[in-house]
Amino acid sequence: MARVWATYRANRMGMIGLVILIFFIALALLAPLVVSSDGLDATKATGQPLRPPSWGFPFGTDDLGRSVLTLTIWGSRVSLLVGFMATLLSIFIGAVIGIAAGYFGGWRENVLMRVTDWFLVIPFLPLAIVLASLLGRSLFNIILVIGVTSWPGTARLVRAQTLSVKTRPYVERARALGAGTWHTITRHILPNVFPLIFANTILVVAVAILSETTLSFLGLGDPLRVSWGSILEFAFSAGAGGAGAWWWLVPPGVAIVLVVLAFTMCGYAL
Numbered sequence: 001m002a003r004v005w006a007t008y009r010a011n012r013m014g015m016i017g018l019v020i021l022i023f024f025i026a027l028a029l030l031a032p033l034v035v036s037s038d039g040l041d042a043t044k045a046t047g048q049p050l051r052p053p054s055w056g057f058p059f060g061t062d063d064l065g066r067s068v069l070t071l072t073i074w075g076s077r078v079s080l081l082v083g084f085m086a087t088l089l090s091i092f093i094g095a096v097i098g099i100a101a102g103y104f105g106g107w108r109e110n111v112l113m114r115v116t117d118w119f120l121v122i123p124f125l126p127l128a129i130v131l132a133s134l135l136g137r138s139l140f141n142i143i144l145v146i147g148v149t150s151w152p153g154t155a156r157l158v159r160a161q162t163l164s165v166k167t168r169p170y171v172e173r174a175r176a177l178g179a180g181t182w183h184t185i186t187r188h189i190l191p192n193v194f195p196l197i198f199a200n201t202i203l204v205v206a207v208a209i210l211s212e213t214t215l216s217f218l219g220l221g222d223p224l225r226v227s228w229g230s231i232l233e234f235a236f237s238a239g240a241g242g243a244g245a246w247w248w249l250v251p252p253g254v255a256i257v258l259v260v261l262a263f264t265m266c267g268y269a270l
Contacts (some may be wrong), residue, residue, distance in 0.1 A: 014269025020262035024255070028076040039070035040226055050245050060247035063238045071231050072251045078227035080259070082143055083209035089147030090208070091154055091201050095193075098158025103166055103181075103189060113159070119152040128211060132220040139222040146211045154200055158193055165192045202267035206260040213256055228252040 008014050027034065038044045045065035053060045059068035101112040119127075128149050135141040165171065171188050179187075215221055216229025217236070231252040235241075240248040 008269055011269040013265045017262040017265025017269065020258055021266060024076055024259050024262070025080065027073060028080050031073050031077055035067075035070045035073055037074065039067050040074055042066060050240075050243060050248075052245075053247050059251045060245070062234065062245075062248055063240075068231075068248055068251055071226055072228070072255055075226045075228045075231055075252060076255065076259075078139065078222070078225045079209055079212055079229070079256070082139065082146070082212040082227070083205045085143045086146035086150070086208040086212070087201055087205045089143065090151040090204055091197060093148065094151035094154025095158050095197055097151070098155040099162050099185060099189060099193065101155070102159040102162025103185060109159075112155075116152045116155050119149065120156075124149055124211075125214065128215060129218065129220065132215055137220060137223055139225060142212060142215060142221060145215070146208050150204060150207060150211065154197070154204065157196060157200060161193045161196050162189055165189055199267060199270040202263055202270055206263035206267070209256065209263075210260055228256050 031037075042064040045061075047057050047061035047065040047067060049061060049063050049065050051057060051061045051065075057067050057069065059072065062068055062071065097112050097116065101109040101116075128145050131145045131149065132141060135145065166189060171184060174184055174188055212221070212227065213229035213232070216227050217233045219233060221227060221230050221233070223230075229252075232249065235245070235248040238248075240246075
């Protein structure tokens with residue numbers, strides 16, 4: 001880890017992305033200490049509807065008089081939570097299928113790869129929209145939909161690395177000494193595939209956040225929680241663009257761009 005950090009620290013792009021990422025994660029974790037959640041309740045709104053940025057409301061207000069700054073800060077919690085949880089599910093499915101296909105080979109590899117190809121052929125967004133519509137609008141369903149539709153790329157990467165690792169001398173030596181399948185996978189295959197999984201995880205988080213934003217913007221997100229995508233969806237439905245209320249659209253949009261950019265920069269650095 002010390003060697004990895006020393007190498008990573010020398011990458012300017014990676015450090016910039018890490019700083020941006022730490023800022024947004026800290027903002028999401030400390031949201032209750034920064035602004036009160038009462039600002040999310042329309043009945044407790046203290047501002048005038050659709051007011052531009054001012055000293056009292058730095059990001060302006062929405063059509064209900066709520067502070068856009070409050071909405072953006074609290075929206076980061078849901079967007080990042082969905083991004084991380086959906087990524088964990090996606091990486092788990094992709095890693096299991098990729099390692100199993102690469103290690104066992106034969107008919108099992110053919111079956112698993114054909115299932116993977118099937119998911120790759122179907123466009124991601126229409127499939128996610130159909131699943132989200134069938135399962136209903138909830139935070140858990142959004143995480144599930146993104147997780148089960150974004151794993152194929154990881155599976156193919158992990159399979160390729162597994163095919164390379166399983167032919168190396170130390171793996172053959174372990175088999176010759178009587179190592180079983182579970183021991184070989186957990187002690188030799190997985191540790192050497194994990195760096196690729198970890199680096200790919202960082203990039204998948206960015207995709208998951210964009211997917212959550214897209215589904216929420218299309219009205220398929222959790223109606224009881226505020227996320228960056230739902231803020232944009234509410235603003236679009238209320239005609240913020242036509243009314244010239246740019247302050248309602250810009251903050252969540254910029255937040256999405258910065259977080260996705262940060263994850264992408266960190267991923268490439270890793």
